[in-house]
Amino acid sequence: MIYTVECSFADPHSEAEWNDFYSLDKLPALISVAGFRTSQRFKALRDGSPVYLALHSIDGLDVLTGKDYRQKGGGNFARWQQHITDWHRNLYDGIERAPTVGANEYLVLSAKGPERLRGLGLIPSAMTAVAMEKVPVHRWLATGARSLIGNIGNVPEDVHVYAPMTPQLTSGDTVGAVRAR
Secondary structure, three states, X not given: OEEEEXXXXXXXXXXXXXXXXXXXXXXXXXXXXXXXXXXXXEEEOOOOOOOEEEEEEXXXXXXXHOHHHHHHHOOOOOOOHHHEEEEEEEEEEOOOOOOOOOOOEEEEEEOOOOHHHXXXXXXXXXXXXXXXXXXXXXXXXXXEEHHHHOOXXXXXXXXXXXXXXXXXXXXXXXXXXXXXX
């Protein structure tokens, strides 16, 4: 299943520090939770969606309700909470594992249908929300080379394009290995 966490951040003075916390501390903590398989963080390339997206492959909803998640991965945002806006969490079925998005690729999402992504020359995968907010109910996800996507201005407004902020972490990664990347 795919667990998505989306948000924007309203304080430009502490945003870099928050991004360091999320990418260097939060993601490694999450990937250490039993049942988390992959984690990767993204930044939207234009307005129309929350600025940040974290995409996690997990074994199921019980992972997010378990003790291990509460101790290692859930919460830990008290210092930043006042600045986090447009926050959304969803659990999607339909894809077992999130795609790895490389430095020369984009992650592309649509809630309007797969044809939007096919029109960009991409091969979409369908996801259906099964827990948490359940909005949007359906999403299509694809990855593509930056050269294939081309000028972001030519992408339909309801298609959201994200650049990776981190490499994809897998359940075997350690904090030291993540910081060294």
